[in-house]
Amino acid sequence: NAGVTQTPKFQVLKTGQSMTLQCAQDMNHNSMYWYRQDPGMGLRLIYYSASEGTTDKGEVPNGYNVSRLNKREFSLRLESAAPSQTSVYFCATQIERASYNEQFFGPGTRLTVL
């Protein structure tokens, strides 16, 4: 059981370049999330997907797009990277039971935009 995996682990981009961050899970969870983590700001939700085929904006969606390819995979795309998008990006899945919710996180992608 790999849990939640993310690729790549590290990436350096130049301003204006594009890239896609990949996330995959083998936990059979319906909900998936993309967060960015910046010093002093905690985790901020970029986009989420409550189920296959649906996506919704979170707190900071500008400059990003997402695709929920299937139940397992949820990708985050930067069409034209900007230095303000330098951050650590985390993908998470959420278990949803009648009694509680809990999120499980991937190891993160460290992105630097020059």
Next chain:
Amino acid sequence: AQSVTQLDSQVPVFEEAPVELRCNYSSSVSVYLFWYVQYPNQGLQLLLKYLSGSTLVKGINGFEAEFNKSQTSFHLRKPSVHISDTAEYFCAVSGGRRGNKLTFGTGTQLKVEL
């Protein structure tokens, strides 16, 4: 709407001393509460959670937290810290219904010194 406040951005403490990391939340509905830990260069992992029942919740690595509904708090404690507890700690709240998203605090950096 729900929110989480972690008042202390950094908490330095000597090894074997007790520690308390503070978390206050606001929500108009019943809640689930979580503490996550992030070790350097890693993703987040669940430390403990409050869903219902006993207000004192025990987690991994000797940590515990107490849910106080009247004070809307969920402070994290450990009676004797170790160097290996150096990490960032995030408090999170979710509405008490299936499918509700988690809202994270801005994190508290715990630094344990010799």
